[in-house]
Amino acid sequence: MSIAIPFIALLLVGAIAAYHRLRLPVWAALSATVLVAAWMLGANGAATLVAGLLLALVAVPLLLPQIRLPFITAPLLKFYTRILPTLSETEQVALEAGTVGFEGELFSGKPDWHVLLDQPRPMLTAQEQAFLDGPVEQLCRMTNDWEITHVLADLPPEMWEFIKTNRFFGMIVPKEYGGLGFSALANHKVIQKLSSISSVVSSTVGVPNSLGPAELLMHYGTQEQKDHYLPRLANGREVPCFALTGPFAGSDATSIPDFGIVTMGDWNGAKVVGVKLTFDKRYITLAPVATLIGLAFRMYDPDGLLGDKRDIGITLALLPRDTDGVEVGRRHFPLNSPFQNGPLHGREVFIPLSQLIGGEAYAGKGWQMLVEVLSIGRSITLPSTASGGAKIAAVVTGAYARIRKQFGLSIGRFEGVEEALARIAGNAYAISALAESTAAAVSRGENPAVPSTIAKYHCTEMAREVIRDAMDIHGGKGIILGPKNYLGRGWQATPIGITVEGANIMTRSLMIFGQGAILCHPWVLKEMKAAALPDPDERLREFDRNLFGHIGFAISNAVRALWFGLTGARFGKAPGDSYTRRYYRKLNRYSATLALMADTSMLMLGGKLKFKESLSGRLGDVLSNLYIASAMLKRYEDQDRPVADQPLLAWAFHDAVNKMEIALSGALRNFPVRPVGWLMWLLVFPLGRRAQAPSDRLGHRAAALLMSPNEARDRLADGVFTTPCATNPAGRIDSYLAKVILAEPVERKFLKALKTHNIEALSFSAQLDEGVREGWINGDERRQLEELREMTLDAISVDDFDSEQLRAGGVAEPQESLRREVA
Numbered sequence: 001m002s003i004a005i006p007f008i009a010l011l012l013v014g015a016i017a018a019y020h021r022l023r024l025p026v027w028a029a030l031s032a033t034v035l036v037a038a039w040m041l042g043a044n045g046a047a048t049l050v051a052g053l054l055l056a057l058v059a060v061p062l063l064l065p066q067i068r069l070p071f072i073t074a075p076l077l078k079f080y081t082r083i084l085p086t087l088s089e090t091e092q093v094a095l096e097a098g099t100v101g102f103e104g105e106l107f108s109g110k111p112d113w114h115v116l117l118d119q120p121r122p123m124l125t126a127q128e129q130a131f132l133d134g135p136v137e138q139l140c141r142m143t144n145d146w147e148i149t150h151v152l153a154d155l156p157p158e159m160w161e162f163i164k165t166n167r168f169f170g171m172i173v174p175k176e177y178g179g180l181g182f183s184a185l186a187n188h189k190v191i192q193k194l195s196s197i198s199s200v201v202s203s204t205v206g207v208p209n210s211l212g213p214a215e216l217l218m219h220y221g222t223q224e225q226k227d228h229y230l231p232r233l234a235n236g237r238e239v240p241c242f243a244l245t246g247p248f249a250g251s252d253a254t255s256i257p258d259f260g261i262v263t264m265g266d267w268n269g270a271k272v273v274g275v276k277l278t279f280d281k282r283y284i285t286l287a288p289v290a291t292l293i294g295l296a297f298r299m300y301d302p303d304g305l306l307g308d309k310r311d312i313g314i315t316l317a318l319l320p321r322d323t324d325g326v327e328v329g330r331r332h333f334p335l336n337s338p339f340q341n342g343p344l345h346g347r348e349v350f351i352p353l354s355q356l357i358g359g360e361a362y363a364g365k366g367w368q369m370l371v372e373v374l375s376i377g378r379s380i381t382l383p384s385t386a387s388g389g390a391k392i393a394a395v396v397t398g399a400y401a402r403i404r405k406q407f408g409l410s411i412g413r414f415e416g417v418e419e420a421l422a423r424i425a426g427n428a429y430a431i432s433a434l435a436e437s438t439a440a441a442v443s444r445g446e447n448p449a450v451p452s453t454i455a456k457y458h459c460t461e462m463a464r465e466v467i468r469d470a471m472d473i474h475g476g477k478g479i480i481l482g483p484k485n486y487l488g489r490g491w492q493a494t495p496i497g498i499t500v501e502g503a504n505i506m507t508r509s510l511m512i513f514g515q516g517a518i519l520c521h522p523w524v525l526k527e528m529k530a531a532a533l534p535d536p537d538e539r540l541r542e543f544d545r546n547l548f549g550h551i552g553f554a555i556s557n558a559v560r561a562l563w564f565g566l567t568g569a570r571f572g573k574a575p576g577d578s579y580t581r582r583y584y585r586k587l588n589r590y591s592a593t594l595a596l597m598a599d600t601s602m603l604m605l606g607g608k609l610k611f612k613e614s615l616s617g618r619l620g621d622v623l624s625n626l627y628i629a630s631a632m633l634k635r636y637e638d639q640d641r642p643v644a645d646q647p648l649l650a651w652a653f654h655d656a657v658n659k660m661e662i663a664l665s666g667a668l669r670n671f672p673v674r675p676v677g678w679l680m681w682l683l684v685f686p687l688g689r690r691a692q693a694p695s696d697r698l699g700h701r702a703a704a705l706l707m708s709p710n711e712a713r714d715r716l717a718d719g720v721f722t723t724p725c726a727t728n729p730a731g732r733i734d735s736y737l738a739k740v741i742l743a744e745p746v747e748r749k750f751l752k753a754l755k756t757h758n759i760e761a762l763s764f765s766a767q768l769d770e771g772v773r774e775g776w777i778n779g780d781e782r783r784q785l786e787e788l789r790e791m792t793l794d795a796i797s798v799d800d801f802d803s804e805q806l807r808a809g810g811v812a813e814p815q816e817s818l819r820r821e822v823a
C-alpha cells in the first residue's frame with residue numbers, strides 16, 4: 001500500500017489543483033511538497049522517487065519556456081492551424097458584433113455568480129411606467145382582436161392614428177429626435193402587454209422598434225438622414241418596413257440576388273450618381289402600408305464610378321414608397337394574423353447615393369450593419385411577444401380550469417389536466433424570466449448575440465408548448481373562433497414567431513452553440529486571434545499563453561465534471577439561500593460539463609463541428625438551459641426570494657436540468673468519435689443519468705398556483721392586460737376567479753341538497769326557488785349562485801354565426817410572386 005501512496009498523493013494534489021484552477025507553478029510546488037511530506041511520514045522511498053521523477057518529467061518542460069515553446073507549443077500550433085474552423089466573412093462579422101455578458105461565465109465551467117447577481121434589478125423610469133399605465137393600457141382597451149383578425153384584417157383607422165400620435169413607433173428613437181427614447185426593458189414591457197391582447201397589435205408596434213430603418217439610422221445614418229427621417233419615424237409620419245428576405249434567400253440571407261448597379265440618374269431634377277435597383281422581396285412586415293422602405297441588396301459598380309471594386313457587397317438603402325418603379329401594396333395572409341405583411345418588387349428603381357443608409361461610406365457594409373444591430377431587436381420583439389402570450393395563457397387557463405366543471409369537479413383538479421397546467425405555469429415562469437433578462441442586458445448596453453438567439457428560440461418554443469397545453473385544457477372553447485375566443489388566434493400565430501428572425505431549427509442547430517462556443521469560450525477566440533498574428537515570434541508566444549490557459553481549463557473542467565457527477569453536485573461554493581444553493585451547485589456542474597464537452601467536440605471535430613448540427617443543437621440546449629435557469633434564479637433574487645414562487649421556480653428548474661441531461665446524453669450517445677463518447681460518458685455521468693422531469697407533487701403545487709388568486713400568480717401575470725372589459729374575454733374570466741372560489745362552498749351545499757332531496761324541479765332557477773323555499777340556501781346565497789352561473793356561462797360560452805358572416809369579404813385573387821418573376 002505504501003508504494004501507491006506517493007502516486008495517490010500526486011493524483012489528489014493534481015485533482016485539487018485542477019478543481020481550484022491553481023497555476024502551474026503552484027501545482028508543481030504543492031505536488032513536490034506533498035511528496036516530501038509523504039516520504040517523511042514513511043511512504044516508500046523508491047516509490048516516492050519515481051513519483052518525483054514523473055512530476056519533474058511533466059512539470060519541467062511545462063514550466064520552462066525554452067523547452068515548452070519549441071518542443072510543445074510550436075507543433076501544437078501547427079496542428080491547431082490545421083483543425084482551426086474556417087470562419088466565413090459572415091461568421092467573422094457576427095462574432096465581432098456581439099458582446100459577452102454572464103453567458104461567458106456559463107462557458108467558464110466555474111461561473112462567478114456575482115457577475116449575474118450584482119447586475120442591477122431591471123427598473124423602468126417613471127415616464128416609461130406612465131406610458132405603460134396610460135397609452136399602452138388605452139391601446140389594449142381599444143383592441144378588439146376579433147374585429148382586427150376577422151372583420152377588418154387590419155387595425156381600425158383610430159388605432160393606427162393612436163399608435164402614431166402616441167409615438168409607439170418611436171419608442172427606440174432618442175428624445176432629441178422626437179422619439180420616446182425608451183430603454184430596451186420598457187420596449188419589452190410594451191410589446192409584452194400588447195401581445196397579451198393581440199399579436200397583430202404587438203407586431204405592428206414591435207417591427208418599427210426592431211431591426212429596421214430607425215435602428216439602422218440611429219447607428220449608421222448621416223446627420224442629414226437622422227435629422228430628416230428620425231422625427232418622421234418617431235411620430236408615425238413615416239411607416240417603415242425592412243426588406244431583406246426574398247424567394248431565393250430566406251435563412252441564407254447573404255445570398256440575396258437583389259442588385260443595384262451604380263450609375264448616373266435623375267433625382268429631384270438633377271443628374272446625380274446613384275444606384276439602379278432591381279429586387280423581389282417577400283414576407284415583409286408593414287410593407288403594404290410602409291412609406292419608407294429599408295432595402296438590402298448587393299451593390300455592383302461595373303463602370304467603376306466609385307472606384308476599383310466591382311462587387312461592392314450587401315448595401316442598405318432607404319426607398320420612399322413613391323419612388324418610380326417601386327411596386328408595393330399587396331398583402332400576404334400570415335396564418336389568420338393579419339398584420340400588414342406583403343411582397344415588394346422593383347425594377348430599375350433609381351435612388352441617389354445619399355439614400356444609402358450612412359451614405360456612400362457604408363456601401364458594401366450592409367451585412368455587418370445588420371448583424372451588429374440584429375441582436376438588439378431579436379432580444380426583444382419575439383421573446384416579449386412570447387412572454388405576453390404565455391403569461392396571459394397561464395392565468396386565464398388557470399381560471400378556466402377552476403371555473404369549468406366536468407364530472408362534478410373543476411377540470412383543473414384532474415391529474416391529467418393538472419399535468420398540462422403545471423407545464424404552462426413552469427414554462428410561463430421560465431419564458432418571462434428569460435425575456436426580461438435578455439431585454440435587461442440590452443438596457444445595460446450589451447449587444448447580447450448569444451442570449452438573443454437563446455431567448456428568440458426558447459421563448460417561442462416554450463410559448464408554443466404553453467399555447468398547445470392551454471388549447472387542450474380549453475377543449476372546444478379554444479377551438480371555436482369568435483369574439484369570445486382568446487386562444488385560437490395565438491395558437492394560429494405561434495409558428496410565425498418560430499419562423500421569423502432566424503428560423504428556429506437553424507437557430508438551434510447552427511447559431512446558439514456555434515456562436516457561443518467561440519464568442520463565450522474564455523480561450524478559443526483568443527487562440528484563433530493568436531494563431532492568425534502575422535509576426536511568427538509574437539504568434540508563438542501569444543498562442544502559447546492561451547493554449548496553456550486552455551489546457552489547464554480543460555483539465556479543470558474534466559475534474560470538476562467528474563467530481564460533481566460523483567457527488568451529485570452536493571458540495572462546492574455557491575451563492576443563494578438554503579433553498580437555492582443546491583440549484584447554483586447543479587448549474588456549476590453542468591457549466592463544467594458544457595465546457596468539457598465544448599472543448600472535446602472542438603478538439604475532435606475542428607472545423608467539421610459546424611456541420612454536425614445535431615451535436616451543436618444538443619450542446620446549444622445545454623447552454624440555453626443553463627442560461628434560462630440562471631435568469632430564473634436572478635429574477636427570484638431580484639424579487640426578494642418570494643417563497644410563494646418556489647413551486648414555479650422548482651418546476652422550471654428541474655425541467656431545465658432534465659432537458660440538459662437529455663441533451664448531454666443524446667450528444668454523448670451520438671458523439672461522432674464513438675470511443676471518445678464512451679470515455680466522456682464516464683466523466684459526465686459517472687453514476688448514470690440522474691435528473692428527472694419535475695415530479696407530480698411539484699406539478700400539483702405549480703398547477704394549484706394558477707387556479708386561485710395568490711401573490712405568485714399575480715407576479716406571473718404582472719405586465720399583461722387583464723383589465724376585464726367587453727373586448728378582453730381573458731381578463732373577464734380572470735376577474736371571476738376570486739368570486740367563483742367564494743361561491744364554491746355554497747355551490748357544493750346546493751348540489752348536495754339537490755342530490756339528497758330528490759328535487760323535481762329541472763331548470764336552474766326553479767331549483768334555486770326550491771332551495772330558498774326549503775331553506776337549504778338563503779337569499780344572499782341564491783344571488784351568489786346566480787352570479788356564479790352567469791360568470792360560468794360567460795367563461796364557457798362560444799360564438800356562432802350566420803353563414804354569411806363567415807364568408808370572406810373579398811374575392812381572392814392570389815398572385816404568386818415567384819411565378820411572376822420567372823414569367
Ligand SMILES: Cc1cc2nc3c(=O)[nH]c(=O)nc-3n(C[C@H](O)[C@H](O)[C@H](O)COP(=O)(O)OP(=O)(O)OC[C@H]3O[C@@H](n4cnc5c(N)ncnc54)[C@H](O)[C@@H]3O)c2cc1C
Pocket residue numbers: 242243244245249250251252282283284285286334341496499500501502503504505506507509510613
Ligand atoms: C410573417 C413573416 C414576417 C416576416 N417579416 C420579415 C420582414 O419584415 N423582413 C424580412 O426581410 N423578412 C421577413 N420575414 C422572413 C423571415 O425572416 C424568413 O421567413 C426566415 O428567415 C426563413 O426563411 P424561409 O421562410 O425562406 O425559410 P427557409 O430558409 O427556406 O428555411 C426552411 C427551414 O429550413 C431550416 N434551415 C435553413 N437553413 C438551415 C441550416 N443551415 N441548418 C438547419 N436548418 C436550416 C430553417 O430553420 C427552416 O426550418 C418574415 C417571414 C414571415 C413568415
